[in-house]
Amino acid sequence: MNSPLLELKGLCSTVFSEDTDQQIPILKGVDLTINKGEIHVLMGVNGSGKSSLAHVLMGHPNHQITDGEARFDGTSIQDMEPDERARAGMFLAFQYPHAIGGLPVGTFLKAAVEARRSEEVPFRVFKRELDAALEKLGISKEFLGRSLNEGFSGGEKKRNEILQMHLLKPTLAMLDETDSGLDVDALKKVFHDVREYANQDNALLVITHYDRVLDYINPTHVHIMSDGRIVKSGGADLSKRIDEEGFEAVLGVEASV
Amino acid sequence: MSSEKTEVDFDVAEINKDYERLYGFHTNTDYLKNSKKGVSPDIIREISKIKNEPDWMLEFRLSSLEIFNSMPDPTWMDGSVFDEINYEDLYYYASAGDKKYNDWDDVPEDIKDTFERLGVPEAERKFLAGVSAQFESEVVYHHVQEELEKKGVIFLDFDTGVQKHGDLIRKYIGKLVPQGDNKFAALNSACWSGGSFVYIPPGVKVEIPLQAYFRINAESIGQFERTIIIADKGASVHYIEGCTAPTYSKTAFHTGVIELFAEEDAYLRYTTIQNWSTNVLNLVTQRAIAKKNATVEWMDGNLGAKTTMKYPAVYLAEPGARGRVVSIGYANKGQRQDAGAKMIHAAPHTTSSITAKSISHNGGRSSYRGLIKVNKGASHVKTDVECDALLLDDFSESDTYPTIDVRERKDVSVMHEATVGKVSDETIYYLRSRGIKEEDALLMVVNGFIQEFTRELPMEYAVELNRLIALEMEGSIG
Structure with missing residues (x-):
């Protein structure tokens, strides 16, 4: 059986803070499996660790894996440099290029x-x-x-990121709040182009703060992140619940289980 | 170095030896120790005689030597720089042979190899503008395209210029850089050898850049090139001079004097990328005058040399004159790039801009030293200075010494901006996240930083510059 494209087991990480000169724990045990042909949307409030997860996976110099496993195409990425990860097929559209x-x-x-x-x-x-x-x-x-x-305007930056994605043809494309700072028209255009990219040979991990992205993209999986963990996963219907009830209500239900 | 002897060739070591035997070792002044040995009136006479020069030039040289001998080192820069100059160890004239080559096929193989490495034949094929090459102080290859000659353009090595157009040179030489301007200009005036003489007649636009390459190729050969470029009324020319030098043991010394004259409505650009080996002291006086509505641009790249001191100047003499300097400096381990620019606004309605970019690396030191002067009466003046420094590590240095001297208040706009920065880890990470290796990412950032200079260069020079920067940065990632 083929290994998943991305497989995270109990992934923990810290980020180095230059202000305090200390390592601050961010990810506290993330489990996630992404296969080709899938579109995952990762949601959560600010500070929940969504963007950190993307940077941990891409190899940001200030982020460190401290525990758990992260495998891309069956290979541990822990000791891979950012450029090696990119050449292996990972891509991150930056929130702030x-x-x-x-x-x-x-x-x-x-x-x-x-x-x-x-x-x-x-x-x-x-x-x-x-x-x-x-x-x-x-x-x-x-x-x-x-x-x-x-x-570049906010929209130009984001479109440039998507252009890079189309040219570099990553197998795993992570998009970090690509929707932020875009007006409705630009959002529509950018996510149309994101959707165009998705196919059976690649996968997307779309990180967003707002559920409005879901109007433009049809995820196969939706995850909610909170305090460094994925606390709820589901299908597109999960996003509908969030849409209707809000993050807190949905997570509150989860927390009480 | 060629061991061939010809009747014009002579053994410079022999001259020095003879001089020592005849005159001994004098120290007449406190500030000019050891200076008499390598350069003397006799040596000057010898050089002048070999070159078969007119009397006025001999007089020019001899009076310059006297001035040189009476001048102290500049005091505004750390004196230890000049302590390294051992005038007695310098050869003041050396010849690779007695021939000047007008055809590439006639150039000796070893010299050709040098040019191959420099990429000259490629440049020639592209531009066919004519290549003037100074090799061991002697111009060995000089080719002037027929169309240029038809237009009346003079593009000669300076020696030939003195022979063929002595009256013209006599009229212009030392007008912008007088013999006594500074000690090194005096030395150059005394024992100059090689360089270019360019004259563009009124209204003639030279579409292709005139190119000259030269290099030091023997141990401790002082190089004293002298260049005069005159763009007559409404003329236009871009002159490119580039140089590289192999490494050798003793300190070499390069002190050139470049004078540019842009007459009314003329356009004159001088581009140079120096890459002397890192034992060379590179002290060049570059000065230009821009007359009514004329434009002078200095494009100045400094990668090599142990110490560079170079401040291209434009004297904005008449209304409408424009001056522009774009420079880059790369100071690597043990190097000091002390570069900058001077703009003298001597007339109203004149504009100038200076863009100076420096990179310091492995403990190298880059300095910007600039002067903006606006004379009384020079109203309606606009001048912009931008100097940006990039530090590639924590132990390299960068400093700026701007002098702004404004004597006129009426509608004078002076802008000065300076930045010092480092390449952020985040920026490198962004590029690496696209698969680009760390060292390539850093190179891309550095090349971007100097792009304002690079984009002014003809394509192959831009490519060559990026290649040289890449060589400088090799091994810069731990």
């Missing part, structure tokens, strides 16, 4: 695509793929000449 002055988007995209594939990609080949992606996502070519994320 970093700006790099003087680095043109086009140059960055080519470098990233070549890194992901661990080979040089001839310019013509790259251009063909890029043009196709730009057209599909409705992004103008002028975008390529701009410095990466510098002076």
